[in-house]
Amino acid sequence: MKIVELSGGVGGARLARGLSALEEVELSVVVNVGDDERVHGLYVCPDLDTVVYTLAGVEGPEGWGRAGDTFFANEELARFGVDNSFRLGDRDLALNLFRTELLHRGEPLSEVTRRIVAAFGLTSSVLPASDDPLHTRVRIEDGRWLSFQEYFVTRRHRDRVVELDYEGAATAEPAPGVVEAIEEADLVVIGPSNPPLSIWPILAVEAIRKTLQAHPKVVAVSPLLGGRALKGPADQVMASLGLAPGNAGVVEAYDGLIDILVVDQGDATDAGRLTGVDVLVTDTRIPDGPSARRLAAEIAAP
Amino acid sequence: MKIVELSGGVGGARLARGLSALEEVELSVVVNVGDDERVHGLYVCPDLDTVVYTLAGVEGPEGWGRAGDTFFANEELARFGVDNSFRLGDRDLALNLFRTELLHRGEPLSEVTRRIVAAFGLTSSVLPASDDPLHTRVRIEDGRWLSFQEYFVTRRHRDRVVELDYEGAATAEPAPGVVEAIEEADLVVIGPSNPPLSIWPILAVEAIRKTLQAHPKVVAVSPLLGGRALKGPADQVMASLGLAPGNAGVVEAYDGLIDILVVDQGDATDAGRLTGVDVLVTDTRIPDGPSARRLAAEIAAP
Numbered sequence: 001m002k003i004v005e006l007s008g009g010v011g012g013a014r015l016a017r018g019l020s021a022l023e024e025v026e027l028s029v030v031v032n033v034g035d036d037e038r039v040h041g042l043y044v045c046p047d048l049d050t051v052v053y054t055l056a057g058v059e060g061p062e063g064w065g066r067a068g069d070t071f072f073a074n075e076e077l078a079r080f081g082v083d084n085s086f087r088l089g090d091r092d093l094a095l096n097l098f099r100t101e102l103l104h105r106g107e108p109l110s111e112v113t114r115r116i117v118a119a120f121g122l123t124s125s126v127l128p129a130s131d132d133p134l135h136t137r138v139r140i141e142d143g144r145w146l147s148f149q150e151y152f153v154t155r156r157h158r159d160r161v162v163e164l165d166y167e168g169a170a171t172a173e174p175a176p177g178v179v180e181a182i183e184e185a186d187l188v189v190i191g192p193s194n195p196p197l198s199i200w201p202i203l204a205v206e207a208i209r210k211t212l213q214a215h216p217k218v219v220a221v222s223p224l225l226g227g228r229a230l231k232g233p234a235d236q237v238m239a240s241l242g243l244a245p246g247n248a249g250v251v252e253a254y255d256g257l258i259d260i261l262v263v264d265q266g267d268a269t270d271a272g273r274l275t276g277v278d279v280l281v282t283d284t285r286i287p288d289g290p291s292a293r294r295l296a297a298e299i300a301a302p
Numbered sequence: 303m304k305i306v307e308l309s310g311g312v313g314g315a316r317l318a319r320g321l322s323a324l325e326e327v328e329l330s331v332v333v334n335v336g337d338d339e340r341v342h343g344l345y346v347c348p349d350l351d352t353v354v355y356t357l358a359g360v361e362g363p364e365g366w367g368r369a370g371d372t373f374f375a376n377e378e379l380a381r382f383g384v385d386n387s388f389r390l391g392d393r394d395l396a397l398n399l400f401r402t403e404l405l406h407r408g409e410p411l412s413e414v415t416r417r418i419v420a421a422f423g424l425t426s427s428v429l430p431a432s433d434d435p436l437h438t439r440v441r442i443e444d445g446r447w448l449s450f451q452e453y454f455v456t457r458r459h460r461d462r463v464v465e466l467d468y469e470g471a472a473t474a475e476p477a478p479g480v481v482e483a484i485e486e487a488d489l490v491v492i493g494p495s496n497p498p499l500s501i502w503p504i505l506a507v508e509a510i511r512k513t514l515q516a517h518p519k520v521v522a523v524s525p526l527l528g529g530r531a532l533k534g535p536a537d538q539v540m541a542s543l544g545l546a547p548g549n550a551g552v553v554e555a556y557d558g559l560i561d562i563l564v565v566d567q568g569d570a571t572d573a574g575r576l577t578g579v580d581v582l583v584t585d586t587r588i589p590d591g592p593s594a595r596r597l598a599a600e601i602a603a604p
Contacts, residue, residue: 040400041399072392073392073396074396077400079421090372101342
């Protein structure tokens, strides 16, 4: 069975690991690149790395970075007056140095990612949504446009988001293999990621959106539970962008794209009022590997 | 008293620390940049960093890198098939990330170095010989030209050197302050560095050589002891380039530039045969701070 998952960071990465653990599943994960940014001159891809590290089972305790990593380089940067609030671990730096060097030499991000996936011995494929520049920008209440990392990491997503822009998306092409993977997939899963911040940047690539629209079975996993995001600011961002509260807002966010919405059992009542999609009610919390495998198995069940 | 030292790596750095510890000495160290190279996309300056770290008293046990540094990033690079034989420590990486980023933004190396020196709270000034590209290249017996790091680090200076080239030197300008520092110096010291590999690249900058030639008091410390280099391949390189063996070769290497040669007490006999320079015979071994201060004091004595 061929499955494609569209993924942001931590939640999507955990579900990907669950899907990859299923027997006879060939998984391709199409990952958000809107958060990618230069940090200390390095080309950092937070969501791609979270997916790779999680698939490899070496992810950090909070879901990002590497398990057991040290931060000696990052701490030392403070000596030079450098803002080191984006915390890059020492082992994580190696991957970022490797990627940055290959990108400088002209290799596309998808090819560099393929090498990284191979270096970790993964059997799933991990594809950036696009090899082209595509940057999520966030306008906050005072009117300023911030880069995603400035909004999310530096200012700790404390600002109300009034508008989003996916800079470059209009001309960005899907990375090689993305459209083909979706076309050939028996099932497309949209991970429990932040719809506007993590999935919309992927869907902002026209050819990806169109291929998804044409797909007969697209399942989205709601990132909300009792109307709140389990992690991150999804609920606040959705509300400030005018989406309905709760899972109705998730259906709106994926309007016309999804066939099934997976909602948490705590939201069974709310789920009964959803229209336009089929609903699968289950336990959507995936704090660990076994729970992610269970959820993955339910989603992949015929 | 104003002193300028021309320095390569470890030996020159140790003497610099000794000189900087003298009372009422204002020290400027003019440092070889011929070994500078891109490593994993980072702009690495081995001699500048050895001088800064040693002046700050945080140098590693073998003279290069940082004391107590870890190598987690460097080790992890092996996962990606990257040649990690040039060992960059994690704390050392921070400095290299900082420098590379500022150079990318267009700051000259001398200005970046000034910031680094300030970050370590040093009172001496550390000047790259030039802000312009200047790369030592080494031709080995089979006819191939190697970069300095390939010769020195990757191949561990095992090849016989038949020719040297200081690429870019013909058009390189001295970094701001270098010529002025030499002109104003009461004393210029050429550190116990490898003459062809560490000092000649500095002297290859025409304006530096001319200013040195005009200086009334230039003292060189021989890097040889009993005809052998205390560290590194100076004796072999000097021999294969046709310089006389022992300290006579050092005098030849600095022909017409130096007024005094400091030779080790073990070479007192050899020293008696030197012509064209005054000779100061003393203990030139500087394995630690106190010995470096003692040697520095002898050299700076009126």
